[in-house]
Amino acid sequence: MNIAKDISMVWAVIIVSVLGFLAYLLFMPLELCLDTYRDRYHLRIGVLGRAAVEKDAVEIFRIHLKVLFMDFYWRPSDLSALKSRTKKRTSRPKKGKGPDLRSAKWIRLVRTFEIKQFQMELDTGDPITNARLYPVCSILKPWGGDIQVNFRNRNHLLLKIVNRPIYFLNAIINH
Incomplete structure (x- = not known):
């Protein structure tokens, strides 16, 4: 009998956590900031992530992506190299119109x-x-x-x- 109560309590905690996270996703602020005086250009998605365009010594700019506690940096040359590695798909005729x-x-x-x-x-x-x-x-x-x-x-x-x-x-x- 105690095991059934524990399992139901665990499921209740999981459901409340998932609902709380979904509510946060719906109500989190999305902020776009363009500041030419300080050279700051970023898009912030709550506390989950941030994408910023920064000056770079090697190229003109780089993209700094911060997701939770991880940092990623991309330069335009990295993105073009990634694009050339992907296979080109054959175009298929579209069925109907888009939204x-x-x-x-x-x-x-x-x-x-x-x-x-x-x-x-x-x-x-x-x-x-x-x-x-x-x-x-x-x-x-x-x-x-x-x-x-x-x-x-x-x-x-x-x-x-x-x-x-x-x-x-x-x-x-x-x-």
């Missing part, structure tokens, strides 16, 4: 994204054009457009976009 995403569905998907932070420093190189853009950028500031025009030849962009998988599913399933 039809209408413009209304695309708009719903785009609206699920939330811009957490947006800053831009802009210099066109022409002082007259900068002077013309200065009042336009000042007018846009109350609506969340933190765009600054400078005359110091600095162009920077900071953009953080956040989303959650549950919002994607909600936009696709619900009309």
Whole structure:
């Protein structure tokens, strides 16, 4: 009788753990960050993983993939060598059309994204054009457009976009 209780308790713990993990997967934040001032470009998937584009001494850039506690590095030459090793498949005729995403569905998907932070420093190189853009950028500031025009030849962009998988599913399933 005790063994049956222990087994049911183990199954209950396993089921609760799996449901908790699935709930975390649905509600985990997905963050895209583009920061040209610090040269940081990454996509973070909760605490599970992160893909970043970094400068490299050998090539122009490399991709740093961090999944849980493991680190992987790829250069564009590594990816092209991997592509050439794979066998090319013969093309088969497609049966039917793919999923039809209408413009209304695309708009719903785009609206699920939330811009957490947006800053831009802009210099066109022409002082007259900068002077013309200065009042336009000042007018846009109350609506969340933190765009600054400078005359110091600095162009920077900071953009953080956040989303959650549950919002994607909600936009696709619900009309």
